Amino acid sequence: MRDTKPTPTVKEKDDSISLRAIVTPLFRRKRLLIISFLSIFAILVGLSLLAGGSYESHISILVSRERMDPLVTTQSTNQMMGATPPLTDEEVNSEAELLQSSDLLRKVVLANGLQNQKGFSIFDLIRPRQTEEDRIARAVRGLARKLKVETPTKTNLIEVTYSSSNPAISYGVLKSLGDLYLEKHATVHRPAGSSDFFAQQAQSYKDALDRSEARLRDFGEKENAADPDEQRTDLALQLANDIGQLHTTEQAIAGDEKRISSDLAQMAVTPQRSATKEETNASNILLQELGSSLLAAQTKRTQLLLKYDPNYPLVKEANQEVAQIQAAIADAQKAHYVNRETDRDPTFELLREDLSKTRGDLAAHRASLLANKQSISDMQADMVKLGNQSLQLADLQREAKANEQNYLLYLSKREQERTSDALDRTRIENVAIAVPPAMAVLPVHGPLYAVALAFGIALILSLCITYAADYLDPSFHSTNQVVDTLGIPVVVAINRRSA
Numbered sequence: 001m002r003d004t005k006p007t008p009t010v011k012e013k014d015d016s017i018s019l020r021a022i023v024t025p026l027f028r029r030k031r032l033l034i035i036s037f038l039s040i041f042a043i044l045v046g047l048s049l050l051a052g053g054s055y056e057s058h059i060s061i062l063v064s065r066e067r068m069d070p071l072v073t074t075q076s077t078n079q080m081m082g083a084t085p086p087l088t089d090e091e092v093n094s095e096a097e098l099l100q101s102s103d104l105l106r107k108v109v110l111a112n113g114l115q116n117q118k119g120f121s122i123f124d125l126i127r128p129r130q131t132e133e134d135r136i137a138r139a140v141r142g143l144a145r146k147l148k149v150e151t152p153t154k155t156n157l158i159e160v161t162y163s164s165s166n167p168a169i170s171y172g173v174l175k176s177l178g179d180l181y182l183e184k185h186a187t188v189h190r191p192a193g194s195s196d197f198f199a200q201q202a203q204s205y206k207d208a209l210d211r212s213e214a215r216l217r218d219f220g221e222k223e224n225a226a227d228p229d230e231q232r233t234d235l236a237l238q239l240a241n242d243i244g245q246l247h248t249t250e251q252a253i254a255g256d257e258k259r260i261s262s263d264l265a266q267m268a269v270t271p272q273r274s275a276t277k278e279e280t281n282a283s284n285i286l287l288q289e290l291g292s293s294l295l296a297a298q299t300k301r302t303q304l305l306l307k308y309d310p311n312y313p314l315v316k317e318a319n320q321e322v323a324q325i326q327a328a329i330a331d332a333q334k335a336h337y338v339n340r341e342t343d344r345d346p347t348f349e350l351l352r353e354d355l356s357k358t359r360g361d362l363a364a365h366r367a368s369l370l371a372n373k374q375s376i377s378d379m380q381a382d383m384v385k386l387g388n389q390s391l392q393l394a395d396l397q398r399e400a401k402a403n404e405q406n407y408l409l410y411l412s413k414r415e416q417e418r419t420s421d422a423l424d425r426t427r428i429e430n431v432a433i434a435v436p437p438a439m440a441v442l443p444v445h446g447p448l449y450a451v452a453l454a455f456g457i458a459l460i461l462s463l464c465i466t467y468a469a470d471y472l473d474p475s476f477h478s479t480n481q482v483v484d485t486l487g488i489p490v491v492v493a494i495n496r497r498s499a
Helices: 010-028 030-051 089-099 102-112 122-126 132-146 167-189 194-223 228-269 284-307 313-334 346-425 447-472 479-486
Strands: 055-063 148-150 157-164 273-281 337-344 431-435
Touching: 010 030, 010 447, 030 447, 055 089, 055 167, 089 157, 089 167, 102 132, 102 167, 132 157, 157 167, 167 431, 194 346, 228 346, 284 313, 337 346
Parallel strands: none
Antiparallel strands: 055 157, 055 431, 148 157, 273 337
């Protein structure tokens, strides 16, 4: 009876063929697999023992905003104390990138002498002769590759890790990295020379202020004008009063001229004298006087006739005198005399006195008018001069005020920069070493980890070598390969071992 077996399905056939195809090369070349595994494992274990353990140091840097530096600007910065704005991820990442800057890593390399460390490198075989700059550049590249900088989420910390086979080097690298980073942070956020710049500008404006004040003093002594504006105001009031006085004088002159013409017109029709007493008297007294004179003349004639002849001249003269007196007596007997007394007219005298006084006032008013006009002209000239002095003084005061404001501004900026420099010297910054590096005592991984890692690597490499050797072998290992490659059926297949 024929033994019949169930035909395997396609999936089971493929799985069996696939599993056999995977495992068969390993059994076929198990000697190579074992030798390569043991060799690689021994080499890796030996290298790990020669290299020693890896010592890792760690440093944590805290980024904060405890210190608010003033802006480096020529304008006034009046910062008010208020709520500190929160840090952003960009600021923390910027500090992390600053930690990995090439110039900072170069200083760390030079500080720790990493360029002089000996080690096996293919680059040393290619270029046996290297300059100092080449070694420094390679050390900087290696430090950047081995330095691990991380910024944990939802924190303001920057975690920096560095591992080396020498624990002193790991500690020294991170120690110098922290110190140099703090210096670089202060240099980047606080531009160098700002304090000297503001001090220089403050001294410059102090000198300018001194010169301006000296010009102000010289101006007062030279122009003899302490305050031209106030003097000009007082002079303007006086000028207004003088102009009013000028108009008053002109009115007085016009009044005096009109008064003089009126007085002259009234004096022309007013008599200078007027009768105060009038008496009518007869000529009795005159007749008595003439009678006495006649009697005396006749007595004289009689006496002369007693001595001389009637034709004698003295007798004739006496006769003539008697005749004249007699004629006068006759006339006196016919005439009547009126006695009148006159005096100065009071109206005329008042007009004359008023005219004289008005003419004196007119002369005084005309002289005052000329003096007022000259005074007004002089005061107007003085006001123009004071106006120019006021402009010059305003320019000097404005210049002095501007220099004073700039001096005070730069003086304040200088003190702010000095304060910031003092804070930098005392390491009061917005970054701080939260966790300083410490000397590593134990390696990162123990011997068991190195053996396990070497075992894994050796196993993987030995498998790869085994599969590669089997793949590169040109001989046939199964009838299926013969059928697939040559396309001919296989009648008999003899195992190498049974043969």
